[in-house]
Amino acid sequence: MLKRKVKVLTVDEMIAKFFKAELESIFGELLEVRYVTTEVKPLPFIYESDLVLYTDPSILIEFMPKIKSDSPVLMMKRTLSKDAMRLLEALPENSRCLVCNINSFMANETLATMYQLGLNHLQLIPYTIGSKEPTEPIDYVIAHIDYDFISHIDAPHIIIGSRIFDINTVLDIVSILDISEDEGERLLLKYSTRIPNMWKGLNSTLENKRILSSKWQLLLNELSTGVIVIDENNQINMVNSMANSMFDNHIKQFEKLELKDMIHEFPSLQLFQSIPEIENELLLFNNKKLIISIKNISIDSNHYGRIILVKNYKEVVEIQQKIYQKIIGKGHYSRYTFESLIGTDPRIAERIEICKRIANADASILINGESGTGKEIFAGSIHNYSERRNEPFIAINCAALPESLLESELFGYEEGAFTGAKKGGKIGFFENAHHGTLFLDEIGELPLKLQARLLRVLQEKEIIRLGGDSIIKIDTRIIAATNQDLFAMAEAGNFRKDLFYRLNVFQIDAPPLRERRADIPKLIQGYPDFKRGQHQYSKLFLQFCMSYEWPGNVRELNNVIEYLIAVSDGTFIPRSLPSYLKKREFLDFPVKSKSQRSQDYYILDTIDYLKSQGNRTGRRNINEAFNRLYYHISEVEVRSILEKLKERDWIEYGSGPIGCTLTPIGLEKLNAK
Secondary structure (H helix, E strand, C coil), X not given: CCCXXXXXXXXXXXXXXXXXXXXXXXXXHHXXXXXXXXXXXXXXXXXXXXXXXXXXXXXXXXXXXXXXCCCCEXXXXXXXXXXXXXXXXXXXXXXEEEEECCCHHHHHHHHHHHHHCCCCCCEEEEEXXXXXXXXXXXXXXXXXXXXXXXXXXXXXXXECCCCEECHHHHHHHHHHCCXXXXXXXXXXXXXXXXXXXXHHHHXXXXXXCCCCCHHHHHHHXXXXXXXXXXXXXXXXXXXXXXXXXXXXXXXXXXXXXXXXXXXXXXXXXXXXXXXXXXXXXXXXXXXXEEEEEEEEEEECXXXXXXXXXXXXXXXXXXXXXXXXXXXXXXXCCCCCCHHHCCCCCHHHHHHHHXXXXXXXXXXXXXXXXXXXXXXXXXXXXXXXXXXXXXXXXXXXXXCCCCHHHHHHHHHCECCXXXXXXXXXXXXXXXXXXXCCEEEEECHHHCCHHHHHHHXXXXXXXXXXXXXXXXXXXXXXXXXXXXXXXXXXXXXXXXXXXHHHHHHCCEEEECCCHHHCHHHHHHHHHCCHHHHCCCCEECHHHHHHHHHCCCCCHHHHHHHHHHHHHHHCCCEEXXXXXXXXXXXXXXXXXXXXXXXXXXXXXXXXXXHHHHHHCCCCECHHHHHHHHHHHCCCCCHHHHHHHHHHHHHCCCEXXXXXXXXXXECHHHHHHHHHC
């Protein structure tokens, strides 16, 4: 059985080990639990994980940039154990008690939990490191462990042990990790014996029909989901406060009455009489959209009625967006701004100015440009300059996914839409980018079938998930990019004309690097290693960069710089270039005048290199080394170049095996390049 991977985030290792042990105690072999604490510096990245748990919002804020998986994030709500409750319930009436924890958030959280559990006979005062000392006498000091910062307080110390998970957290984990219903019931029944009596209603629900207990009422009234409980005789046993509120306070009056009485009054609730279970059906009540699920209560083949769960459609969408915002680091944002577009060439400056002017327009933008010209940088910069900057920026490459997968990723799907569909369905990128920007790279590769669906999104601002029938309104701005001629493709019937004109409201052309060569030095110097002075480049290397066509544009230049940073000894020279660039057509160019060419300097460099290696510098050795270090030339060409260099007094011939040697002038010429 494949274990679900859970990552626990805490402030220290002791707390982390406690929660790891708790999770393993509750879920056994179902989970693989690992933890990370804020004590570890620098904080590690969190990659593959099915669920991330944390104890304190400040911890999540600190870790968010490090979370690189799409896993859900859940705050662990905690309660007191039965043993702790027995200790506290035994304390005298009106006792003044300090409630201690390592920070104010946790101290207040513990105090609030105690009041929620009914410990109203005590006067509770939060206390943490750095708190002011109480001015009035204290009867008891309540703490999870005997902290050092409370050792000076002269009052009995009541050690209640660490807080355990409350039932909501266990329920959330069961749901998020898609643990089977039978397994979930078994876990909850077992765990309910450890929690305070306040939560015992859950145990009653799973075991028998006595779900009207006050404990069950307390539990359900704390839920954000509306709950209506129907017994096996179709009598309405209970309506929690949230359900009554969702139905405009009209249905609480039907408690203890039969379901048919409520439906007679409100015929739109006919759905509640459904015998089969229902999952996420849409119901319209007084012009309000509600999501209804109906679950049968059955234990050991005995039927004890049904539970009707009600959610507000609008709130569900908002919650999904909030959860999406919390995650991210997960990559659904853009780190680019217009400052990321390095260069002062008028072509770049003009494009940036146009992008700034159209950034707040909702119409689609089409960015044209060769590969490597920075189309995604333009898109991300537009997003971050617009009023949508605090909303998601989602980038997807239309050529990277097969058609079936691309469709489900873009539009999402409902449960059961296709074989292998995730339980509960999935939100697509259009929904996830609601109020934000969806960047469709390589839009020319989008299949014609999906082009038709995209056109509808642009026209109607709405989508329908795969396998669904509900229309979902979205506010997502589309930025598309291509390195193809979409107009020519449309004329040839390979791209929809109507979609082309919808996308092409605003058009930006990303200029190729060969058209803005003056920016090349700035692009090279923009690397951190250059800013710190760890690397430099020779004049000859820069001349190569200025003469080369750069078919891969800025991306290719970046790759070359990355390569040279790794392999060079501090100075970039042509000899260090990647092998695919060491070709005569790339490296042989005029220097200063037609009488001097770059290969003259390569010969000087080859001689200097052979000397530094203790090798002979005869013509044959020079020829072999040149062919290895640069590109192929003949021995005849080498002889011709050597004679020319000797005439300039750049080299001199030695006698015997000594070979060629650089003169002071030749050495000066080489170092100058």
